[in-house]
Amino acid sequence: MTDTLSSWLTTDAPASRRQAVLGNLYRGGTAILRNPTALVGLIIVALLLLAAVFAPLLSTYSPIAQDLPNRLAPPSPAHWFGTDELGRDILARTLFGARVTLTIVALVSIVVAPIGLAVGTVAGYAGGWVDAVLMRITDVFLAFPRLVLALAFAAALGPGIENAVIAISLTAWPAYARIARSETLAIAQSDFIQAAVLQGASTWRILFRHIVPLCLSSVIVRLTLDMAGIILTAAGLGFLGLGAQPPTAEWGAMVSSGRDVILDQWWVATIPGLAIFIVSLGFNLLGDGLRDVFDPKSA
């Protein structure tokens, strides 16, 4: 049974589009599992997802319930990672913080990838002055200092997750436009695009049905590599008090709250910081591995 399934998946002559797609997924999946870097990264990211989904089940404490008599308690069997300055369980807050981090990462991805794809593919396919203008704009945004601009934006709009997402997205999209453009330039030359043009396909159809799907893989690899940077910027904004607002558990803000007591109660700042570190390490490892698997040229 497994033999027939794997030979059905890896056949050179797929009988249907579904078989071809599943076969590609299978080959990619096994390549990732065989790459130790990607595998470790994948496990960490999977753990993050599980922590975010099952946070209420994994911890018996509420992330926002205060317990002042027990404030700044060191790690113990009752509170594995101790409690913070308001007596809140740090394990619970760290687990629930995974939700905030995932929200930010997901929102930035769904804002940044479509904008980058749209700008890049249109610029690459249209060429001429459209290309020149769009790429100039992209270069302008690419040259901006990311964190400082995000700071100014968050300061003007007021603190909060949505504004942090807007601020990060504003400085993150140009990289995707560049990637999509260079992919489009290569794809637009190929024979099957010419064939589609001759068959009378409209420009929009060629862009969205033929070119965009082919750009997706490099955009996704780049997105994974960027995740760590996005998480670190978001945590930095949170640390400065410009991210999620209290009492929401956000890792950057949690580190900030442990700042004053770092010399005596080290666990308050250390645990959420470790969480940021491990998660961005996970995304970096996964991104590195994905690049090795799908894009060996640039590794």
Added chain:
Amino acid sequence: MTTDSRAIVVASPQRRRFAATLAQRIASFIITLAVTFVGLTAVTFFISRLTKIDPVLAVVGDKATKSAYDAAFRALGLDQPLYVQYLIYLRRLLSGDFGVSVLTSRPVLDDLLRVFPATFELSTIAIIIGVAIGVPAGVIAAARKGRWIDHVIRIVGLFGYSVPVFWLGLVGLFIFYGRLGWVAGTGRLDVFYIDVVTQRTGIILLDAALDGNWDVFTNAFSHLILPASLLGYFSLAYIARMTRSFMIDQLGHEYVTAARIKGNSFWRTVWRHAFPNILVPLITVIGLSYASLLEGAVLTETVFAWPGLGNYITHALFNSDMNAVLGGTVLVGAVFITINLICDLLYKLVDPRLRAR
């Protein structure tokens, strides 16, 4: 002295075309710089419009009469169309008028110039650390590709990419200041050393050395070394990774094999033959990470209470001092953009493969 074999090959016909395109490139550089600066100021202008703080009230105070308010409204040009307001803003910026800081009630430009040396000192020491360790690490990793030392350097680099700088700063303070006492704590100097040396450059190490006051120098150094090492670590990660990939590319060339066959030792080939060829892209990489250090300093300075640009901006942020925030953003942005584009230009000018495009 080793020469780049490719540079000789491209000498005569392309040299002339290169000279012709040089003027073009510089013109295009200036245009890009101008466009990018207009873009940056347009964004900061847009941000200043987004704030809920009324700029008129900031000038006249909240007890002003209606007519005084209207007069100030017109004096600030707020009755003009938006693009005229932007042009007014741009002209003010170009003449060095960044507005007055609400917090310090001094011109923002004066404040920025006062705090800039602290950031400059920190990021310069940091980039020195980053280059001194990152470049050799990258070269060794490339020369020993796939061996254990390569993996160790890769993992150290990956950690640098993944660790939040503000958190590492806190942990560093906890361990090296709190527990071990090897370094001094936050700030640039201990309290009793402040204002001891004459301010010449604002760079304390230099001022102390010029005064010959080595007590102050040592104290400043023990304050500086921890934040500078941390920042240096982040640029080290990037520099080592880029150096490694440049070197791997070079070591694959045939001239390396030729040099080895002629009897050069392995490390001599690596350092004397291959390494000089990566200097150009490497300088670009170092320039870029220097620019990003200016930015990275924002969080580090906050953790270490380092009285530089980053600290100034975040401090202004919490006191709704938008003039100071935007002035700081424009300054960091302008420095960042200029270094970025100069590196880009340098790269295109010196690398023959990029001249054709």
